[in-house]
Amino acid sequence: MIRLLVLFLLLAVPANAEEIVLGLSRDRVAITATFEGSEILIFGAIRREEPIPDNSELGVIVTVAGPDTPVTVRRKDRRAGIWVNTDSIEVDAAPSFYAVATTAQIEDVLRDVEDLRYRITTRRAIRAVGTGVNDSLVFTRALIRIRAGQDLYQVLEGAVDLEEETLFRTAITLPANLTEGEYKARIFLTRNGRVIDEYLTTIPVQKVGLERWLYNLAHESAFLYGLMSIAIAISAGWIASAAFSLLRR
């Protein structure tokens, strides 16, 4: 019996020669009224039982992904002289935020097969199936382009510092226009483009304080919230009017 347990324990310990030990500069991000974006420092070390293999290239890839949501991508076309939305596709799930940071050029640290399996690059992280449009690739590319323009999709090649093939560190900047939810951080260790270890952790991003209270009120007691909005509007209008007539006197 004891022998069996030992055997189990031995199996449970990952067979990898190298594995990731991780640290985060913060374990949650709070969106306050004056939130202007945030920076997360992701750092860690590579633990190994054996000496560093010198016949292969070591790579570290860090990805941070916001919650997945469906997105409609529409394309405009000229019809009867005016530009109107014609074709559109439904992307089943696209992360609201996505950053990929690597130690070197992505092709050098990651093979395409591995990318397909772990969904690491931005275009793989987006899931679009059964769109019904022939050139759906153009649409997903447009999605990436638009979100990249808003700093929501970031490709940071060479942004992970790797020291002595053991210590690594990178900083991911979260922009101010964040959606709340569980943000997934993944760290991949690669040798010659093959993933040899994967580490997963989540960073909750949440509204706090007044922001939280208003959001909950708007969704849970919508009628009250609506009345409150109108009351604020009416009283603001009245105060301004009263203040101005006082000024006149």
Place this chain on the structure above:
Amino acid sequence: MQIYLPIAEVSVNAFLLLGLGGIVGVLSGMFGVGGGFLMTPLLFFIGIPPAVAVATEANQIVASSFSGVLAHLKRKTVDLKMGTVLLIGGLIGSALGIILFNYLKSLGQVELLVQLCYVVFLGIIGGLMFLESLRAIRNSRKNGGKVPTRRKHNWVHNLPFKVKFRVSGLYISVIPPLLVGVLVGVLAAIMGVGGGFIMVPAMIYLLGMPTKVVVGTSLFQIIFVTAFTTMLHATTNYTVDVVLAVLLLVGGVIGAQIGTRIGVKMKAEQLRILLALMVLAVCGKLAFDLLVEPSELYTLGTGGHT
């Protein structure tokens, strides 16, 4: 100073919003328009999601028109009776409008319809008003400053249910104002605005009301229609952002007070020609967007199968 908006989920500059609210507020007080047809496209432009912009704008208009109406009430330039008749029509109209809007949504292409609505109505109203006020200004110069009184008798005056509107100095049937209210309500619901820019010319040209009374009466009616719209949006779509609304309305209410005072000092023709020019400018911008190839052909929408 950046402020994170809890419902819109974007971070924006607070002073920019205060400024925008102020400018639109001045125009609102001057012309008796809610300013939604200006503010809503501006909010899209600074990156507020369209659904939130339309809903929050309705809430902000409540504030600026209330502030404006109080200033007009003091001057006794609000025809409450006429306003009530228009309001009844307006509420019927907006209910009809929402039904129509949802029907068109199920057909798709509702966005295009809204844009075309804007271009066509802004173009017609702006153009007509511009020509008319130009003629009025020319006439008043010829007659040595004397403004000819426009009191033509047309079919409008031959309808039943005649009522005396003392403040406006009119004795007409309630049917035309009711119909104007319904029409404005329908358009307001589709275009997501208070409808002042349609209401004001309709009151002047169709009902023959004096310009000075028109502004206050229009604002009075707009308060109720937009309050109604705010409640609808808040309870069905959860898209009213109260933080955004507060920032806009602080600027807006102050602007409206200033605007009302500027409006009182100006001649009716000047007021009309300025409103006409503004309406035409917005129309031109929207038409331009439809006709010229956009730099980004793709747009993102919130998902979910419609």
